[in-house]
Amino acid sequence: MGEKRTLTPVTAEQGAPVRDLAARERILGTTLRVLARVGYAKATVGGIAQEAGVGKATVYRSWPHKAALTLDAVRTRLPDVPVDDLGDSPREILAVARALAGLYGAPQVRAILPALISDAATDPELALRLRTDLVEPRRDRSATVLRRAVARGVLPPDTDVLTLLDTWAGLMLFRGVVLAGDVDDTTVRALVAAALDSPPRLP
Amino acid sequence: MGEKRTLTPVTAEQGAPVRDLAARERILGTTLRVLARVGYAKATVGGIAQEAGVGKATVYRSWPHKAALTLDAVRTRLPDVPVDDLGDSPREILAVARALAGLYGAPQVRAILPALISDAATDPELALRLRTDLVEPRRDRSATVLRRAVARGVLPPDTDVLTLLDTWAGLMLFRGVVLAGDVDDTTVRALVAAALDSPPRLP
Amino acid sequence: MGEKRTLTPVTAEQGAPVRDLAARERILGTTLRVLARVGYAKATVGGIAQEAGVGKATVYRSWPHKAALTLDAVRTRLPDVPVDDLGDSPREILAVARALAGLYGAPQVRAILPALISDAATDPELALRLRTDLVEPRRDRSATVLRRAVARGVLPPDTDVLTLLDTWAGLMLFRGVVLAGDVDDTTVRALVAAALDSPPRLP
Amino acid sequence: MGEKRTLTPVTAEQGAPVRDLAARERILGTTLRVLARVGYAKATVGGIAQEAGVGKATVYRSWPHKAALTLDAVRTRLPDVPVDDLGDSPREILAVARALAGLYGAPQVRAILPALISDAATDPELALRLRTDLVEPRRDRSATVLRRAVARGVLPPDTDVLTLLDTWAGLMLFRGVVLAGDVDDTTVRALVAAALDSPPRLP
DNA sequence: AAGTAAACGAGACGGTACGTCGTGTCTTCCG
DNA sequence: CGGAAGACACGACGTACCGTCTCGTTTACTT
Numbered sequence: 001m002g003e004k005r006t007l008t009p010v011t012a013e014q015g016a017p018v019r020d021l022a023a024r025e026r027i028l029g030t031t032l033r034v035l036a037r038v039g040y041a042k043a044t045v046g047g048i049a050q051e052a053g054v055g056k057a058t059v060y061r062s063w064p065h066k067a068a069l070t071l072d073a074v075r076t077r078l079p080d081v082p083v084d085d086l087g088d089s090p091r092e093i094l095a096v097a098r099a100l101a102g103l104y105g106a107p108q109v110r111a112i113l114p115a116l117i118s119d120a121a122t123d124p125e126l127a128l129r130l131r132t133d134l135v136e137p138r139r140d141r142s143a144t145v146l147r148r149a150v151a152r153g154v155l156p157p158d159t160d161v162l163t164l165l166d167t168w169a170g171l172m173l174f175r176g177v178v179l180a181g182d183v184d185d186t187t188v189r190a191l192v193a194a195a196l197d198s199p200p201r202l203p
Numbered sequence: 204m205g206e207k208r209t210l211t212p213v214t215a216e217q218g219a220p221v222r223d224l225a226a227r228e229r230i231l232g233t234t235l236r237v238l239a240r241v242g243y244a245k246a247t248v249g250g251i252a253q254e255a256g257v258g259k260a261t262v263y264r265s266w267p268h269k270a271a272l273t274l275d276a277v278r279t280r281l282p283d284v285p286v287d288d289l290g291d292s293p294r295e296i297l298a299v300a301r302a303l304a305g306l307y308g309a310p311q312v313r314a315i316l317p318a319l320i321s322d323a324a325t326d327p328e329l330a331l332r333l334r335t336d337l338v339e340p341r342r343d344r345s346a347t348v349l350r351r352a353v354a355r356g357v358l359p360p361d362t363d364v365l366t367l368l369d370t371w372a373g374l375m376l377f378r379g380v381v382l383a384g385d386v387d388d389t390t391v392r393a394l395v396a397a398a399l400d401s402p403p404r405l406p
Numbered sequence: 407m408g409e410k411r412t413l414t415p416v417t418a419e420q421g422a423p424v425r426d427l428a429a430r431e432r433i434l435g436t437t438l439r440v441l442a443r444v445g446y447a448k449a450t451v452g453g454i455a456q457e458a459g460v461g462k463a464t465v466y467r468s469w470p471h472k473a474a475l476t477l478d479a480v481r482t483r484l485p486d487v488p489v490d491d492l493g494d495s496p497r498e499i500l501a502v503a504r505a506l507a508g509l510y511g512a513p514q515v516r517a518i519l520p521a522l523i524s525d526a527a528t529d530p531e532l533a534l535r536l537r538t539d540l541v542e543p544r545r546d547r548s549a550t551v552l553r554r555a556v557a558r559g560v561l562p563p564d565t566d567v568l569t570l571l572d573t574w575a576g577l578m579l580f581r582g583v584v585l586a587g588d589v590d591d592t593t594v595r596a597l598v599a600a601a602l603d604s605p606p607r608l609p
Numbered sequence: 610m611g612e613k614r615t616l617t618p619v620t621a622e623q624g625a626p627v628r629d630l631a632a633r634e635r636i637l638g639t640t641l642r643v644l645a646r647v648g649y650a651k652a653t654v655g656g657i658a659q660e661a662g663v664g665k666a667t668v669y670r671s672w673p674h675k676a677a678l679t680l681d682a683v684r685t686r687l688p689d690v691p692v693d694d695l696g697d698s699p700r701e702i703l704a705v706a707r708a709l710a711g712l713y714g715a716p717q718v719r720a721i722l723p724a725l726i727s728d729a730a731t732d733p734e735l736a737l738r739l740r741t742d743l744v745e746p747r748r749d750r751s752a753t754v755l756r757r758a759v760a761r762g763v764l765p766p767d768t769d770v771l772t773l774l775d776t777w778a779g780l781m782l783f784r785g786v787v788l789a790g791d792v793d794d795t796t797v798r799a800l801v802a803a804a805l806d807s808p809p810r811l812p
Numbered sequence: 813a814a815g816t817a818a819a820c821g822a823g824a825c826g827g828t829a830c831g832t833c834g835t836g837t838c839t840t841c842c843g
Numbered sequence: 844c845g846g847a848a849g850a851c852a853c854g855a856c857g858t859a860c861c862g863t864c865t866c867g868t869t870t871a872c873t874t
Contacts, residue, residue: 020839020851041325044829055852060831111324117381118317122242127383135381163374163390166382170373171366178320178338178376179369180330187366190403198401200393226820247860249823258821263862426825426865447731450855461826466857517730523787524723528648533789541787569780569796572788576779577772584726584744584782585775586736593772596809604807609795632846653834655849664847669836 020058027052027059031073036108040070040115067119067126074112075133078103081141089149094192096142097168101183104172114177139165160200167200230255230262234276239311243273243318270322270329277315278336281306284344292352297395299345300371304386307375317380342368363403370403426464433458433465437479442514446476446521473525473532480518481539484509487547495555500598502548503574507589510578520583545571566606573606636661636668640682645717649679649724676728676735683721684742687712690750698758703801705751706777710792713781723786748774769809776809 030052034043045066049056063069079102082095103109120127139162146161168191175181233255237246248269252259266272282305285298306312323330342365349364371394378384436458440449451472455462469475485508488501509515526533545568552567574597581587639661643652654675658665672678688711691704712718729736748771755770777800784790 023851039325041322045831046829049852053852055854056831057833057853058851061850114317114321114324118321119244121314121317122244131382160390160393163393166377167370167374167394170375170377171370172373173377173381174369174373179334186406187363187403190363190366190406191370194397194401194403198397200390200397203389203393248862249860252821256821258819258823259862260822260864261820264819267862269861429825445731447728451857452855455826459826461824461828462857463827463859464825467824520723520727520730524727525650527720527723528650537788566796566799569799572783573776573780573800576781576783577776578779579787580775580779580782585740592812593769593809596769596772596812597776600807600809604803606796606799606803609799654836655834658847662847665835665849666837667846673836675835 023052023054023058024062027054027062027069028073028076031069032077032108035070035073035112039111040066043070045069065119065123065126067116067123068129070112071116071126071129071134074108074116078134078138081138083141083145085148089145089152089154090192090196092145093149093196094189096145097188097192098185100142100168100172101185101188104169104176105182110177110180113173139169154196155199156201158201160202163200164195226255226257226261227265230257230265230272231276231279234272235280235311238273238276238315243269243315246273248272268322268326268329270319270326271332273315274319274329274332274336277311277319281337281341284341286344286348288351292348292355292357293395293399295348296352296399297392299348300391300395301388303345303371303375304388304391307372307379308385313380313383316376342372357399358402359404361404363405366403367398429458429460429464430468433460433468433475434479434482437475438483438514441476441479441518445517446472449476451475471525471529471532473522473529474535476518477522477532477535477540480514480522484540484544487544489547489551491554495551495558495560496598496602498551499555499602500595502551503594503598504591506548506574506578507591507594510575510582511588516583516586519579545575560602561605562607564607566608569606570601632661632663632667633671636663636671636678637682637685640678641686641717644679644682644721649675649721652679654678674728674732674735676725676732677738679721680725680735680738680743683717683725687743687747690747692750692754694757698754698761698763699801699805701754702758702805703798705754706797706801707794709751709777709781710794710797713778713785714791719786719789722782748778763805764808765810767810769811772809773804 027048031043031048034048034051043066045059046056048069049059052059059069063072079099081099082092084092086092086095104113116126116130120130142165143161146155146159146164149155150157150159150161171191172183175183230251234246234251237251237254246269248262249259251272252262255262262272266275282302284302285295287295289295289298307316319329319333323333345368346364349358349362349367352358353360353362353364374394375386378386433454437449437454440454440457449472451465452462454475455465458465465475469478485505487505488498490498492498492501510519522532522536526536548571549567552561552565552570555561556563556565556567577597578589581589636657640652640657643657643660652675654668655665657678658668661668668678672681688708690708691701693701695701695704713722725735725739729739751774752770755764755768755773758764759766759768759770780800781792784792
């Protein structure tokens with residue numbers, strides 16, 4: 001990464017000129033709109049720039065790739081993970097699982113995420129951002145809910161929290177994106193029930 | 204799809220000369236080699252054709268897409284799912300889970316699968332092939348192992364076999380492809396143990 | 407030159423594919439039309455390609471530059487130098503001088519030639535073509551008329567034929583292109599008269 | 610032109626502060642240096658500004674074009690036409706002709722002049738400046754030498770002085786710039802001799 | 813054995829998007 | 844508050860692939 005362009009440079013270093021923040025916002029918004037309309041594969045940087053009323057160079061000045069642009073655009077608009085302490089771990093966990101199902105069930109995510117993952121395969125910088133900016137923050141927040149359940153004794157102390165979460169995320173990803181199917185609420189409840197009954201354990 | 208070309212026409216219908224066969228093999232082999240060398244995104248149909256000593260048209264005559272070509276090339280080379288009856292369901296199930304982990308841990312799969320999934324998002328025909336030719340046969344074979352376990356009473360009668368399998372596949376996919384990490388054998392055993400203890404149930 | 411692309415490659419070398427000659431003609435015709443409409447500076451390769459119903463690559467496949475394309479387009483359409491033997495050298499010479507005046511007085515030439523000369527300053531290949539394909543053939547043909555006059559004794563034996571011609575061409579060029587003025591027929595006759603009276607001599 | 614900027618504003622018109630002067634000189638000098646180094650076509654305003662340690666806006670404040678800048682830079686550095694009265698018209702005229710040959714033989718002039726002429730084709734303002742600032746002053750000064758010769762009876766009273774000069778300038782331009790050749794001193798003397806013997810006459 | 817029809821290699825074709833560069837204007841911050 | 848620094852909208856550049864389409868040539872099946 002640390003090459004010529006980072007993915008989030010924004011403000012000037014010292015002297016004078018400052019990136020046009022309004023333009024950046026407009027670009028990100030337009031990006032989402034275009035992605036929703038035509039899909040990732042058919043979206044073009046030039047098209048986004050034009051629709052945002054911006055020169056192509058202005059886009060490339062801030063993002064090296066369509067992928068980086070997409071990542072930035074998507075990042076901020078995702079619904080958050082519910083982590084509130086309801087005093088009732090099973091309910092909290094169910095809320096987390098449902099959020100996960102909703103996320104991977106959303107058409108935008110289905111349309112965009114695989115493309116990002118695919119591009120990440122040939123762009124380590126993008127792969128890193130995908131993990132650190134998108135996946136891990138949400139994973140961490142979800143984990144706090146499960147750790148709270150462990151603290152309450154609802155889950156055993158040696159519960160492998162991350163594996164459990166990745167298992168769920170994986171299921172949603174696999175069904176939503178690979179199989180293009182849904183994960184209905186009954187299944188979500190069954191997953192949660194199975195996990196509460198016997199979660200994967202740390203070695 | 205019912206368009207002009209199917210994805211696997213192969214032999215001529217009647218009196219006409221067919222010299223394909225060797226060429227087809229050469230193309231599929233070259234495709235894999237090129238994919239391994241430069242990755243899906245940077246592989247080009249023209250490049251593959253040239254390296255295979257074949258005209259571009261010959262490739263397009265058999266496959267409508269880079270994606271279809273990739274799918275065909277990958278399909279036949281995947282290691283099979285072990286479904287042998289060992290008389291010991293836990294061992295059989297562990298073998299299935301390990302095969303799954305090995306599959307998604309393979310570099311070629313990590314490099315290629317996300318791209319296929321991504322292209323499938325805008326190509327229903329490809330999406331269908333991806334499911335019917337790649338995912339479902341393996342999923343079905345894996346399911347027979349689990350159903351045998353149900354028949355033996357190792358798993359409860361209302362086990363949601365497909366959800367269980369998709370959960371595992373999803374975890375491997377998520378960890379292998381999104382997180383670019385591994386699923387070690389300890390984790391695989393923990394997953395199997397948790398499933399044997401309390402699998403997801405049908406409603 | 408002899409680099410990757412010559413300026414007039416055209417037909418295939420051996421095997422099969424042949425450059426589309428109709429397309430070439432269409433491109434050259436369109437080039438002239440566009441040059442006449444918007445001038446050299448505002449003409450673009452992309453615009454010409456589009457108007458000719460041709461991909462940009464097709465243009466670049468045959469001509470490395472807008473300049474080369476222009477040169478080729480212009481070359482064939484210039485009115486020829488009158489070299490007929492009228493049995494009357496003064497009349498023949500006047501015809502040559504008038505042709506020269508007409509050439510540099512033509513708006514297309516005024517619009518295009520300086521640009522070609524300018525581009526030739528940084529492109530030796532183009533400079534060569536400009537001389538060998540455009541200037542020298544016409545200069546040679548004009549010279550035959552003057553040499554005929556020498557043979558007839560109308561001009562002295564040591565007449566510096568090429569300098570005389572270049573002097574006339576230069577005047578037309580200078581007045582037509584630099585001063586954007588005309589060389590009227592009276593002046594042309596005066597030039598011819600002065601030359602017949604006392605042409606530049608070889609040393 | 611009557612637009613916002615003239616090509617030679619230089620000093621402020623009324624109350625405003627002007628600190629330009631040094632910057633202007635630096636810009637013009639840098640312009641010549643860059644032109645000499647990379648040629649007109651590859652010279653960029655931004656590059657010149659940077660090398661002169663000046664903002665682009667500072668350049669555009671004084672010159673609307675690369676062409677105008679070039680014209681200004683070139684204008685002042687040209688060697689002057691020798692017009693001294695030597696009491697010997699043939700010698701004076703030869704000096705003028707030699708100055709002309711030297712001018713169009715200079716590499717900088719060959720590199721820059723055609724480009725200016727070319728740009729002038731689409732910019733009437735520049736065309737005007739090119740004539741009034743560059744060509745005509747020198748032409749006028751040369752003409753005084755020839756008019757002196759007429760007054761002395763060395764040339765006939767009806768000599769077409771301007772046509773004669775333009776003929777010479779044209780030859781130098783044509784040979785130097787179009788043919789990329791030289792006009793050697795022998796030829797220059799032959800031209801002068803022919804002109805003294807029989808110059809073009811006014812009608 | 814000759815005739816015929818297709819499938820072949822090669823690669824030109826019309827397009828589309830790419831990422832870069834230069835233009836001339838406009839804005840920000842420093843001295 | 845003038846000027847350097849450079850971001851901005853614009854648009855052309857020349858390249859790379861796409862998927863289609865000719866070209867001759869090379870088989871392998873007829874007759």
